[in-house]
Amino acid sequence: MLGVSSTVLLAVALVSASLPPTPSSWPQDYPGKPSGDLSPAWQSYFQVTDPLPNVSWSLSRNFAGNIPVDRPGHPNNTLFFWAWENTEGSLTAAANERAGIPWGIWLNGGPGSSSLLGFMYENGPIHLDADGLPFENPFSFDHVADYIWIDQPVGTGWSTTDSSGYVHDEDEMGRDFMGFLANLVKVFPSLANRPLYLTGESYAGTYIPYIMKTYFGMTNPPVKIAKFAIGDGTVGSELVFEYVPTLTTIETYPQLIGYDPEAFEFFREQQHLCGYDLNLTYPQNGHFPTLQFVNPSDPHRSEFQTLAAKRQFFRKTLSKSALAASANIKRSEEGAVAKRDLSMRANGTIDPWYGCFIYDEMIDYAFNFSAPWNTVGNPVTFDGFDVYQVPDALNPEFPIDGTSFFHDPKAVSALHAPTSKAWAGGIPYPFLGDPVDGNDPSVEPMAFLTDLATNMSRHGVSIVLYSGNDDSLIAHRGTEVVIQNTTFGGIQGFTRRPATPWFDDDGTHAGVIHQERNWTYVLVEGAGHLVPYNQPARALTLFHKFIFGNNHTGLVVSGTDGVTVEGGEDSDLAVDAIIGQSGIYVGAVSTTGTYQYPAATIAAWEEFIATATATVLQAPRSSPGNIAKRSGAASVGGAVGGAFAVVAGVAAFVVSLLLSI
Ligand SMILES: *[C@@H]1O[C@H](CO)[C@@H](O)[C@H](O)[C@H]1NC(C)=O
Numbered sequence: 161m162l163g164v165s166s167t168v169l170l171a172v173a174l175v176s177a178s179l180p181p182t183p184s185s186w187p188q189d190y191p192g193k194p195s196g197d198l199s200p201a202w203q204s205y206f207q208v209t210d211p212l213p214n215v216s217w218s219l220s221r222n223f224a225g226n227i228p229v230d231r232p233g234h235p236n237n238t239l240f241f242w243a244w245e246n247t248e249g250s251l252t253a254a255a256n257e258r259a260g261i262p263w264g265i266w267l268n269g270g271p272g273s274s275s276l277l278g279f280m281y282e283n284g285p286i287h288l289d290a291d292g293l294p295f296e297n298p299f300s301f302d303h304v305a306d307y308i309w310i311d312q313p314v315g316t317g318w319s320t321t322d323s324s325g326y327v328h329d330e331d332e333m334g335r336d337f338m339g340f341l342a343n344l345v346k347v348f349p350s351l352a353n354r355p356l357y358l359t360g361e362s363y364a365g366t367y368i369p370y371i372m373k374t375y376f377g378m379t380n381p382p383v384k385i386a387k388f389a390i391g392d393g394t395v396g397s398e399l400v401f402e403y404v405p406t407l408t409t410i411e412t413y414p415q416l417i418g419y420d421p422e423a424f425e426f427f428r429e430q431q432h433l434c435g436y437d438l439n440l441t442y443p444q445n446g447h448f449p450t451l452q453f454v455n456p457s458d459p460h461r462s463e464f465q466t467l468a469a470k471r472q473f474f475r476k477t478l479s480k481s482a483l484a485a486s487a488n489i490k491r492s493e494e495g496a497v498a499k500r501d502l503s504m505r506a507n508g509t510i511d512p513w514y515g516c517f518i519y520d521e522m523i524d525y526a527f528n529f530s531a532p533w534n535t536v537g538n539p540v541t542f543d544g545f546d547v548y549q550v551p552d553a554l555n556p557e558f559p560i561d562g563t564s565f566f567h568d569p570k571a572v573s574a575l576h577a578p579t580s581k582a583w584a585g586g587i588p589y590p591f592l593g594d595p596v597d598g599n600d601p602s603v604e605p606m607a608f609l610t611d612l613a614t615n616m617s618r619h620g621v622s623i624v625l626y627s628g629n630d631d632s633l634i635a636h637r638g639t640e641v642v643i644q645n646t647t648f649g650g651i652q653g654f655t656r657r658p659a660t661p662w663f664d665d666d667g668t669h670a671g672v673i674h675q676e677r678n679w680t681y682v683l684v685e686g687a688g689h690l691v692p693y694n695q696p697a698r699a700l701t702l703f704h705k706f707i708f709g710n711n712h713t714g715l716v717v718s719g720t721d722g723v724t725v726e727g728g729e730d731s732d733l734a735v736d737a738i739i740g741q742s743g744i745y746v747g748a749v750s751t752t753g754t755y756q757y758p759a760a761t762i763a764a765w766e767e768f769i770a771t772a773t774a775t776v777l778q779a780p781r782s783s784p785g786n787i788a789k790r791s792g793a794a795s796v797g798g799a800v801g802g803a804f805a806v807v808a809g810v811a812a813f814v815v816s817l818l819l820s821i
């Protein structure tokens with residue numbers, strides 16, 4: 161349901177559709193600012209002592225404000241941080257204190273998303289309900305370690321930059337980040353020596369590998385990075401994270417095609433024709449090829465015919481009002497337009513209308529033909545379909561916004577935030593290298609991951625890649641492809657297929673974990689793209705035990721009796737896709753019910769799929785994702801078999817299908 165964050169982001173992007181010129185911003189001086197260089201004397205300046213609006217419970221000590229990145233010629237370029245103590249005095253420890261005790265950083269993605277969205281809706285101590293009112297999050301990551309949420313790159317969230325100072329590429333982003341860290345540890349000196357766990361999500365899957373690359377290139381880095389963790393990250397190429405997983409997403413949620421075997425065979429054939437049917441083997445035998453994208457060939461395909469055109473289409477061409485208008489026109493025309501059912505489709509050739517945009521085709525198919533999306537969803541605005549959490553068909557969704565809090569002047573001054581800009585959940589122009597579209601010109605991390613892994617081994621740095629099973633945009637399949645295509649510890653990919661269960665603190669099945677040669681992969685069931693949003697307790701366990709902790713579940717061990725895996729391997733989990741929940745959430749903002757397909761439909765499908773694929777799917781063992789908890793309307797029972805009223809509503813938000821995460 162990060163749909164949200166992206167949703168918010170894109171809405172912001174569309175509202176300010178005329179991109180350049182980019183605005184300038186600068187940090188604010190508050191009373192009591194020390195003179196002279198950054199030092200521990202600044203701790204009391206940054207400490208948050210004024211009450212935060214509508215926060216009535218007592219908070220642990222926390223510190224916030226802007227710190228320069230020290231980019232030559234750009235004195236106003238700063239990053240905004242909000243740092244929380246794990247125990248009283250732990251952040252303000254002296255340089256030689258708390259040796260060996262980890263600290264963490266959290267980064268959201270976008271590109272252009274504020275990490276304060278993650279703070280408020282995923283893993284920070286203060287969360288906001290649907291009305292924008294704060295409540296205490298008992299699963300905050302500051303329970304694991306001293307944790308710092310950072311808005312970056314410059315210009316994002318409350319981070320500041322002059323108008324020509326936005327980053328040009330990922331290498332500049334990495335240098336800025338290291339410049340910031342060098343200053344941060346002047347204020348909190350123990351952080352220079354303690355192990356840093358660099359964590360983030362989504363497009364931070366591009367940022368973090370580049371930050372690591374910058375770090376490994378420094379002779380004297382300001383911090384000691386021990387591990388990094390990326391959730392649902394853009395580590396591979398766009399084709400790998402967005403398109404390759406289409407069929408496994410359908411296998412996870414056959415509701416997307418109405419449990420229709422013919423539609424499955426159609427998508428399976430398209431996948432094969434596009435070369436997306438990469439075969440993962442353990443051990444992996446050779447590199448995967450570089451995927452070639454086939455554009456649509458139908459000359460009437462006007463909206464987008466290439467990947468670049470699609471990106472433009474979603475990032476910039478549309479305005480919210482234009483979308484709303486075209487949504488209404490489309491609705492009225494629709495009766496006259498014959499829907500393209502399977503009988504009219506390509507057979508044995510790539511569909512000329514979609515080309516290899518099979519992910520888009522899957523979504524359109526759901527909007528056109530599959531309940532509940534064909535009635536609750538709007539195919540033009542994408543309302544009612546959540547690319548980040550497939551079983552969430554709420555329309556509108558729970559708002560992930562944050563402005564009620566971050567625009568309150570009391571919050572601004574208490575957090576020592578800039579007044580030269582209003583906080584925004586996302587900005588559309590984080591990259592000046594491409595001033596027109598704001599696109600990231602750098603190559604995806606897959607291109608240097610094997611080099612990165614070599615550097616990691618040399619420096620004793622390990623990695624965790626985790627994925628929410630319900631995320632369709634940056635789905636786990638893409639992450640598995642990235643791992644199998646990378647050489648680490650001298651071998652390409654994992655040598656055994658991930659198949660070890662891991663468990664919540666209460667013993668509930670939580671997903672799959674695999675650890676080999678300091679690389680860890682975790683599948684989180686019952687969660688979409690925003691793992692800590694859907695499954696706050698489970699995410700805290702994941703971070704506590706497997707990221708910051710040293711739990712060996714899923715670890716491949718070679719001993720005298722051969723190779724074994726701690727926690728065992730379960731053949732039911734050694735599959736391409738683990739089936740998601742059966743009920744699709746419906747309602748507005750909070751869940752009012754679930755859409756369930758008839759039991760006979762599901763039974764027929766199960767019979768079909770068991771023989772149709774070698775990789776038999778397994779029923780979920782895990783509890784469903786939680787999307788209604790914030791409103792207290794947690795009961796999602798009650799099968800709703802009937803039709804829903806068509807919601808032709810005007811878009812509250814628009815979801816970009818691409819990179820707006
Ligand atoms: C930095 O911000 C100050 C306002 O605090 C402004 O006067 C100055 O022009 C800015 N510098 C640059 C290089 O943009």
Ligand SMILES: *[C@@H]1O[C@H](CO)[C@@H](O)[C@H](O)[C@H]1NC(C)=O
Nearest residue numbers: 372373376377608611612615
């Ligand atoms: C690996 O480390 C070397 C320095 O030893 C550095 O030059 C290079 O950029 C690093 N590459 C990556 C991908 O980390």
Ligand SMILES: *[C@@H]1O[C@H](CO)[C@@H](O)[C@H](O)[C@H]1NC(C)=O
Nearest residue numbers: 432435436437438439440449
């Ligand atoms: C994966 O294996 C299947 C079955 O052998 C084959 O048809 C397909 O071409 C393979 N995929 C790729 C990308 O080589």
Ligand SMILES: *[C@@H]1O[C@H](CO)[C@@H](O)[C@H](O)[C@H]1NC(C)=O
Nearest residue numbers: 400447448449450451606645
């Ligand atoms: C796999 O790795 C090779 C070698 O680095 C690279 O050329 C290729 O593009 C990668 N394939 C995919 C699908 O990422």
Ligand SMILES: *[C@@H]1O[C@H](CO)[C@@H](O)[C@H](O)[C@H]1NC(C)=O
Nearest residue numbers: 422426502503505506507508
């Ligand atoms: C494609 O063609 C084959 C062979 O003619 C046929 O069996 C199959 O039903 C067709 N599929 C679709 C989706 O039309």
Ligand SMILES: *[C@@H]1O[C@H](CO)[C@@H](O)[C@H](O)[C@H]1NC(C)=O
Nearest residue numbers: 497498499500521524525528
């Ligand atoms: C969905 O319907 C629209 C409008 O009728 C059509 O253009 C599009 O091709 C259909 N897509 C699929 C996947 O059926």
Ligand SMILES: *[C@@H]1O[C@H](CO)[C@@H](O)[C@H](O)[C@H]1NC(C)=O
Nearest residue numbers: 213214292293294564565568
């Ligand atoms: C705090 O609550 C008051 C009334 O209860 C409300 O007017 C105000 O908007 C709230 N502030 C925030 C930041 O939600």
Ligand SMILES: *[C@@H]1O[C@H](CO)[C@@H](O)[C@H](O)[C@H]1NC(C)=O
Nearest residue numbers: 617620621622648649677678
């Ligand atoms: C994994 O990390 C440990 C501890 O840093 C190290 O001793 C070991 O050599 C690493 N293994 C590989 C394959 O890099």
Ligand SMILES: *[C@@H]1O[C@H](CO)[C@@H](O)[C@H](O)[C@H]1NC(C)=O
Nearest residue numbers: 661662663664705711712713
């Ligand atoms: C590791 O985690 C598993 C849950 O997946 C738990 O059962 C086990 O007790 C943990 N091991 C240790 C040593 O804490």
